[in-house]
Amino acid sequence: MEDRRIAIASDHAGMELKEDLKEFLRSIGYEPVDMGTNTSERVDYPDYGIPVAEKVSKGEIQRAILICGTGIGMSILANKFRGVRAALIYDIYTARMAKEHNDANIVVIGGRVVGKGLAREMVRTWLEASFQGGRHTKRLDKIRELENRMGEKV
Numbered sequence: 717m718e719d720r721r722i723a724i725a726s727d728h729a730g731m732e733l734k735e736d737l738k739e740f741l742r743s744i745g746y747e748p749v750d751m752g753t754n755t756s757e758r759v760d761y762p763d764y765g766i767p768v769a770e771k772v773s774k775g776e777i778q779r780a781i782l783i784c785g786t787g788i789g790m791s792i793l794a795n796k797f798r799g800v801r802a803a804l805i806y807d808i809y810t811a812r813m814a815k816e817h818n819d820a821n822i823v824v825i826g827g828r829v830v831g832k833g834l835a836r837e838m839v840r841t842w843l844e845a846s847f848q849g850g851r852h853t854k855r856l857d858k859i860r861e862l863e864n865r866m867g868e869k870v
């Protein structure tokens with residue numbers, strides 16, 4: 717059975733969007749697992765992104781959403797984790813491709829870049845899309861091989 721849990725975390729710059737997306741996820745039958753931040757106090761995005769990426773890497777949860785101001789910092793950190801395929805998405809096309817071509821298990825959104833309405837539709841698109849396999853599997857295998865060569869990767 718499909719795991720309907722979606723881990724979600726942000727820094728202060730993404731918190732408002734995180735709250736909105738939690739509500740949206742519930743409305744379409746998913747269960748957001750909020751991993752902070754939950755105050756407007758300025759925080760460091762790695763403190764919130766790392767535990768989420770670690771959880772996905774360990775297979776404790778299948779999918780996650782990370783939000784910071786631009787989405788860039790969260791993307792940089794998440795992709796350091798073995799098995800994490802984090803995609804910075806910013807429109808419907810990149811949201812769909814993130815799943816169809818890259819099998820992204822984390823999507824990252826810039827809370828200062830993307831409005832709430834678009835973010836909701838991007839998340840829906842990513843969740844409803846399917847990995848296309850085929851030639852894309854071979855490409856992901858090459859990334860897995862790279863991870864294996866980088867022994868120290870988390």
Ligand code: RB5
Pocket residue numbers: 727729730761784785786787788789790
């Ligand atoms: C915080 O000001 C900002 O730097 C952070 O949210 C993010 O955009 C970093 O990549």
